Amino acid sequence: MAAPLTADQIVRALRDEGVTVVEVRGWRTNNRNHVGKWGPVHGVMLHHTVTPKSMSAVSMCFGGTGDLPGPLCHGVIRRDGTVHLVSAGRANHAGGGDPDVLAAVKNESYGTRPPASNEHQGSAGAVDGNPHFYGFECENLGDGKDPWPAVQVEAMVRASAALLRAHQWGEKSAIGHLEWSDWKSDPKGPDNVVSMPGLRTRIADRLAHPANWTPGTAPKPPAPKPPVEDDMQPIDVWAYRNAKADAASVAAGHGHIPDAYGHLVQTHQMVAGLVAAVANLTARVADLEARNPS
Known part of the structure; x- marks a missing residue:
């Protein structure tokens, strides 16, 4: 049973992981907590916004759309790699999904992918994911052709790792919306760029290093262990x-x-x-x- 991070804890975790954070005015109290419980949380979910380069998705994700009230996520990951925080509470992003997937994420008990989802929003066996997942909306058309800038993908990895690290979860607690609901396809793009198994591999690599680690740099050598009795040879x-x-x-x-x-x-x-x-x-x-x- 993991309690959600506070707003301050979210900001600290992201910045410690090297994420450039923008706090949108009012984000700390912008939530859907009045319609249902927020938490316990079990993972992080990644989405795409279906928006073009000429449009910022931040205001839409903060306030919602005509048929879906906001906030629509916790953070918007822009194409330039900045993460704009729009909520610190329950958000309308996950919707209904498969309970088997939720169990696999909670237990981190799957291989490269969670079990196939057979449920979606409104289906008889679906469970609501909004109380249980942090959500990041990533700016992209979601047509499989719109490029994903490397700096944005790196921010997706770092933002996910930051929250997982804060909860002491592993990379299998990060999933895509397409793995949660059989109606969804996000995040959509080339497999060598935004496939969830590939992203989880990069997230796992981050979690194996200190939060301030940058790929391509040598990690700091571990401090030498103080000698202990078992490490010492007997003396004549x-x-x-x-x-x-x-x-x-x-x-x-x-x-x-x-x-x-x-x-x-x-x-x-x-x-x-x-x-x-x-x-x-x-x-x-x-x-x-x-x-x-x-």
């Missing part, structure tokens, strides 16, 4: 001590520099020598006194 303590003593014994001009232990050994040897010398002197004094009593 007596061999170690003997090596230290050997080093100390040749320290005076034989190419070895004594360490602290070597100095300790030398000091011990000097003290022992002094003790022996004092004992010898004491014995000699006693002998002299015995020979020359006063």
Whole structure:
């Protein structure tokens, strides 16, 4: 049961992922929460807008169309790669879809594609996806011929990864509208550009790196692990001590520099020598006194 992200959390997640975010005036309170619950959320859904280059889809997605009240998504991904946020709550974007697809997304339990959808808005077995999916509308005619700029596709990958990362979901929690409803075809375009399996592969690659990663750059090397007991070889303590003593014994001009232990050994040897010398002197004094009593 995942609670939806707050508006601030959405903005932070997108910007952390390197997305250029535009906050449309009023987007934080623009929602359809009055018609039904928003959440729990289970994934991200991608769409196309069916709009030409000469038209911005932002106002349409914010306010809706004549027969479909807005907001129509949470963010509009423009052709220049900017993401315009239009809602932080329930939005009219997913509609009815297949419950088997919802279960597969929730459990991330499918292969390259979710199970085929056999349901759509108004069909007997459909479930409403609007409470459960974030939606991104991507500006494109959706005719399979309109080009998808690389910067826009990169924004689609980053925006999806940002929300998945925030929820600690994997790439299989991102689907296209065509995978949700058997009536839909979006996002439509060349398979090597906007196919959902291909996009999920790119999303997975992002999720395997830090949020600020840019493809083509080497990731920062991981910090070295502090040594732990299991990583260390056993030490022969007596061999170690003997090596230290050997080093100390040749320290005076034989190419070895004594360490602290070597100095300790030398000091011990000097003290022992002094003790022996004092004992010898004491014995000699006693002998002299015995020979020359006063």
